Amino acid sequence: MSASINEFNRHSQTTEAFQQSEKLFRALIENSSDALALVSDEGVFTYVSPSVQKILGFTPEELLGCRAVDLLPPEHKSIALERFETVNTTPGLTVTVEHPYLHKDGSLRWVESTTTNQLHNPTIQAFVANFRDITERKHTEEQRRTSEARKGAIIETALDCIIAMDHQGRVIEFNPAAEHTFGYRRADVLGREMAELIIPPALRERHRQGLKQYLKTGEGSLLGKRIEIEAVRADGTEFPVELSITQVSSDVPPTFIGYLRDITERKQSEEELRKAKEQFEAILHNAADGITVQDASGSIVYVNDVAATLSGFPSAEAMLNAPPDTLRQAIQRFVMKDEGGNLLPVDELPGRRALRGEKNVQALIQYVDTLTGQTRWSLVKSQPIFDEDGHAQFIVNVVTDISERQALEQRKDEFISMASHELKTPVTSIKGFTQILHSRFKKRGDEESLRFLNIMNEQLNKLTRLISDLLDISKMQAGKLTFQEDFFDLSLLVQETVENLQAATSTHQLQLDGLQHVQVFGDKDRLGQVLVNLLTNAIKYSPQADTVIVRVAADSENAIVSVQDFGIGIPKGHQDKIFERFYQVTDPEEKTFPGLGIGLYISSEIVKRHKGRMWVESTKGEGSIFSFTVPLRERKEISL
Amino acid sequence: MESTSKRILVVDDDPAILAFVEVMLEDAGYTVATTDKGEYVEKLHNGGLPDLIVLDVLLSGKDGREIAKKLKRNEETKHIPILMLSAHPSAEQTALASGADDFLAKPFEMDEFLAKVARNL
Numbered sequence: 001m002s003a004s005i006n007e008f009n010r011h012s013q014t015t016e017a018f019q020q021s022e023k024l025f026r027a028l029i030e031n032s033s034d035a036l037a038l039v040s041d042e043g044v045f046t047y048v049s050p051s052v053q054k055i056l057g058f059t060p061e062e063l064l065g066c067r068a069v070d071l072l073p074p075e076h077k078s079i080a081l082e083r084f085e086t087v088n089t090t091p092g093l094t095v096t097v098e099h100p101y102l103h104k105d106g107s108l109r110w111v112e113s114t115t116t117n118q119l120h121n122p123t124i125q126a127f128v129a130n131f132r133d134i135t136e137r138k139h140t141e142e143q144r145r146t147s148e149a150r151k152g153a154i155i156e157t158a159l160d161c162i163i164a165m166d167h168q169g170r171v172i173e174f175n176p177a178a179e180h181t182f183g184y185r186r187a188d189v190l191g192r193e194m195a196e197l198i199i200p201p202a203l204r205e206r207h208r209q210g211l212k213q214y215l216k217t218g219e220g221s222l223l224g225k226r227i228e229i230e231a232v233r234a235d236g237t238e239f240p241v242e243l244s245i246t247q248v249s250s251d252v253p254p255t256f257i258g259y260l261r262d263i264t265e266r267k268q269s270e271e272e273l274r275k276a277k278e279q280f281e282a283i284l285h286n287a288a289d290g291i292t293v294q295d296a297s298g299s300i301v302y303v304n305d306v307a308a309t310l311s312g313f314p315s316a317e318a319m320l321n322a323p324p325d326t327l328r329q330a331i332q333r334f335v336m337k338d339e340g341g342n343l344l345p346v347d348e349l350p351g352r353r354a355l356r357g358e359k360n361v362q363a364l365i366q367y368v369d370t371l372t373g374q375t376r377w378s379l380v381k382s383q384p385i386f387d388e389d390g391h392a393q394f395i396v397n398v399v400t401d402i403s404e405r406q407a408l409e410q411r412k413d414e415f416i417s418m419a420s421h422e423l424k425t426p427v428t429s430i431k432g433f434t435q436i437l438h439s440r441f442k443k444r445g446d447e448e449s450l451r452f453l454n455i456m457n458e459q460l461n462k463l464t465r466l467i468s469d470l471l472d473i474s475k476m477q478a479g480k481l482t483f484q485e486d487f488f489d490l491s492l493l494v495q496e497t498v499e500n501l502q503a504a505t506s507t508h509q510l511q512l513d514g515l516q517h518v519q520v521f522g523d524k525d526r527l528g529q530v531l532v533n534l535l536t537n538a539i540k541y542s543p544q545a546d547t548v549i550v551r552v553a554a555d556s557e558n559a560i561v562s563v564q565d566f567g568i569g570i571p572k573g574h575q576d577k578i579f580e581r582f583y584q585v586t587d588p589e590e591k592t593f594p595g596l597g598i599g600l601y602i603s604s605e606i607v608k609r610h611k612g613r614m615w616v617e618s619t620k621g622e623g624s625i626f627s628f629t630v631p632l633r634e635r636k637e638i639s640l
Numbered sequence: 641m642e643s644t645s646k647r648i649l650v651v652d653d654d655p656a657i658l659a660f661v662e663v664m665l666e667d668a669g670y671t672v673a674t675t676d677k678g679e680y681v682e683k684l685h686n687g688g689l690p691d692l693i694v695l696d697v698l699l700s701g702k703d704g705r706e707i708a709k710k711l712k713r714n715e716e717t718k719h720i721p722i723l724m725l726s727a728h729p730s731a732e733q734t735a736l737a738s739g740a741d742d743f744l745a746k747p748f749e750m751d752e753f754l755a756k757v758a759r760n761l
Contacts, residue, residue: 417728421698424727425654428747432660435750436667464747468729482730525729 033133038126041119043067043084046126055111055133057104068129071101073108084115087127091120098134110138161241161260165194167253169211181262183234198260200232215253223247231260239264285316290378290399294351296392300327307399310367310378337366354382354395364402377406409478416474423467431460458504465532473581473598476605483523483609490518490527490559490630491552497531498550508539511549518552518559521633522610530603534563534626537599542567542623554632558612562627569620579604579614603628646761647671649690651681651707652725653700657746661694661753668754678702682710684717692761697726697735705738712739721760 029036035052037045044067048060056071063071072080076099087095094116100108112132118124155162155175161182164173171194174186182198189197195204214220222245231241241260248255284291290307294300305316312330313319322330336344346352350361361382368375379400384392438453475481495512502510520527538548545566553560570578577583584597604614607628618624648670650661658674665672673690675681678699684690693711697704704724711717724740725748726732732743742756 421727424746425657428727429654429656429660431747432657432664432750436660436663439667439750460747484733 035131037063037068037129037131038124039068039115039129040126041088043069052131055131056101056109062104072099073102076100087115087117088119091117093117098138109133110135159261161262162257163194163198163260164248164255164257166255167211167215169193169195169208171197172255173257178260181233181260182231197234198231200230200238203230220245220247228263240267288400290397290401292351292397292399294355294395294397296355296394298351298355301394306401307397310376310399310401312369333370335368335370337368339364339366341366350380350382351395351397354384354397355392357384357392359384376401376403378402413474413478413480416471420467420471424464427460427463427467431457431464434460454504461504462536465536468529469598469602472602476602481605481609483526485521485523487519487521487633488524490520490561491515492517493524493528494531494550494552494561497528497535501532501535505539507546508542509547510535511547513549513551515552516554516559518554518632520559520610520630522630523606526606527610527630530606530628531561531563533599533603534628537626538563538565538567538624541565545623558629558631560627560629562625564623564625566623569622569624570616570618571620575616575618578616645669645671646691647673648692648694648757649681649684650674650694651678651699651704652676652694652696653698654696657696664750664753665694665757668757670757676700678704678707681707684711689717689720692721692723692757694723694725694757695740697724697728697731705734705740708735708738708740723756723760 029049030051032049032051033054035055036047036049037052038047040046044065045063048063050060052063053059069077069080069084080097080099083095083097087093094114096112096114098110098112101111103109110133112134114130114132116128118126118128155173158175158177161178162173162175163171163178166172170191171189172191174184174189176186178184179186184197195207199207210221214223222243224244224246226242226244228240229243230238231243232238240263242263243258243260245256245258248257284302284304287304287306290310291302291304292300292307293302300320303311303316303319308314308316308319311319312333313322319327319330336349338344338348344365349365350363353361363380365378365380366375367378379402381398381400383396383398385394385396387393434453434456438450438457441449441453472481495515498510498512535548535550542548542565547566549564551560551562551564553562574583579600581601582597583601600614607614607630610630612629612631614626614628616624616626648665650658650665650672652658652661652674653676655676658676662672662674676699679702681693681695695704695708699707704726708722708724711720711722721741722739723742723744724731724735725744725746726735727746729745732745735743741760744753744756
């Protein structure tokens with residue numbers, strides 16, 4: 001009895017233990033994140049653990065009796081069936097595959113299934129399948145693949161050379177830019193020591209030591225910095241590169257990536273810029289002129305030594321570093337006057353005018369030093385430099401000290417004035433005596449001697465005109481030719497001048513043709529001088545002819561005087577130039593007519609000062625017509 | 641005849657000019673005195689006064705225009721006509737401004753010179 005009880009007890013215990021164990025397994029199965037399933041030889045679920053709901057959304061009840069393959073998207077079905085067949089025909093075989101499964105909500109879930117053929121196991125007689133949701137893992141893998149692909153693309157297409165190196169200094173990556181820059185093929189350099197390939201021989205040992213040092217101590221002088229260094233190409237040529245190196249932190253042992261950029265062109269343009277700057281510095285520094293640059297606010301941003309010296313500073317540096325007060329005092333020390341000696345307002349300084357947008361501003365300025373009382377003359381030219389919007393950004397002032405030139409000019413003026421005086425004095429007495437002799441010989445009736453004396457007198461007149469011309473041209477250049485203007489009848493002046501010259505001319509008949517009375521306002525003597533010049537030229541340059549025609553006409557605005565000769569004429573190429581100073585027509589074929597080349601220049605300048613115009617029409621071999629205009633002005637206009 | 645002829649004083653620092661102007665004026669019938677010293681002119685006084693003065697603008701050591709001013713300021717001499725001469729035609733304005741009655745640029749035509757002398761007497 002007791003035995004049976006024991007038996008029973010034992011049995012009960014065994015049953016209990018079994019039940020305990022089953023509970024345990026069930027709990028394990030039901031709480032596992034993986035789902036377990038039994039699948040019949042026909043592929044139909046006979047058991048599915050509850051975890052399946054977490055993976056695919058279906059309850060085990062919903063799946064029982066379903067074909068496992070129906071949980072797959074259509075395009076995966078055939079390959080899944082093939083695999084199932086393999087397992088089906090191989091007892092004991094375990095196959096692990098990854099497939100996307102359809103979730104109850106229609107989304108796709110990646111599931112890794114491990115299926116074991118237990119058909120032959122009498123207690124199981126089914127396929128045992130374990131399903132694991134690997135969607136997350138798949139996703140991460142996908143991301144990593146995309147990231148890798150992106151990195152690859154970056155490396156492939158980077159403009160910079162990307163070269164990776166392992167801890168032994170061997171090349172493990174060499175991108176197309178590096179291939180192009182260094183002249184190696186990637187396949188040829190992978191695994192080779194980088195130092196040998198792209199580091200110039202002189203720097204190799206240092207590189208190797210540096211790497212060794214870094215690996216030992218973790219200290220590297222290059223990591224994370226941007227440096228400029230020489231590199232060498234496959235053909236041995238060296239060139240400058242900009243280099244930055246990073247260590248790939250996750251790799252053990254460490255690997256390094258170098259980014260290199262060929263900066264040959266940048267270096268060259270930097271060098272060119274530096275040279276150009278140096279050249280400009282040298283030019284500006286050594287220029288005889290003072291050069292200053294002002295910014296848009298008028299502040300001085302550059303001066304050269306000459307400009308600084310003119311402003312009373314020992315050097316450009318001293319002036320540029322001077323405190324604003326000192327600078328102001330230094331500038332206020334000078335009183336600025338214009339050419340005529342009038343005080344020059346600051347706003348009228350060339351720099352200020354240029355700042356307002358005026359181009360090619362130029363002015364003659366007197367700087368009176370209030371400390372020394374000395375006056376210096378400067379020619380100041382200012383040029384604005386515009387920004388893209390057309391605003392004056394900088395002003396460049398070039399200051400030429402012309403004090404010496406001015407003094408020399410003055411001495412020259414004085415000299416010429418004195419010389420003409422000294423020349424005229426003897427001419428005056430020779431002319432005086434010539435005329436006395438003339439009147440005495442006239443009383444005696446000595447015709448031949450009178451003729452000689454007339455010639456002498458005319459030559460003296462010519463000499464006088466030459467001397468006057470020289471004086472005039474000197475004054476003209478200095479802008480000091482004076483005019484005494486009044487109203488007068490131009491035709492009367494023409495008539496008088498023609499009569500006077502006719503008296504001294506035996507070779508030519510001076511014909512007055514169409515003499516219109518015209519009132520003008522001007523310097524009668526100076527305009528008379530123009531007429532004498534044109535008439536004497538007409539006579540001089542028509543030795544074969546015997547007539548000169550003079551006309552006075554007028555249009556609505558101008559009196560027009562023209563002098564026509566029938567002489568040698570002026571070749572086309574010379575016609576524009578004959579009014580230039582010291583210009584002489586030289587023609588190898590023609591007889592030359594010596595002269596100073598200043599008569600027409602003076603004449604045209606006198607006409608210009610009267611706001612008139614002078615020109616020539618001429619045909620070589622036929623003669624010339626010189627004309628000039630003087631604006632008409634009635635006296636009554638003034639009284640109005 | 642001589643006692644009635646007009647008396648002309650010529651002042652110039654160039655002896656050759658003095659020489660020909662003297663002859664020119666004498667040939668024309670005037671009584672002529674010449675000097676190359678401007679100071680002499682300033683000391684003119686009653687009894688010895690000329691009827692006209694021919695005066696050079698630029699004298700050595702003396703400006704003819706200053707002399708003209710003094711003569712024109714002096715009650716005794718201010719009536720004497722002054723004809724100024726200069727090798728600088730541009731001196732005309734300043735010469736006339738200093739009190740000269742007429743001006744002639746050197747060198748000049750004899751006829752013009754004599755005409756100006758006669759006109760100013």
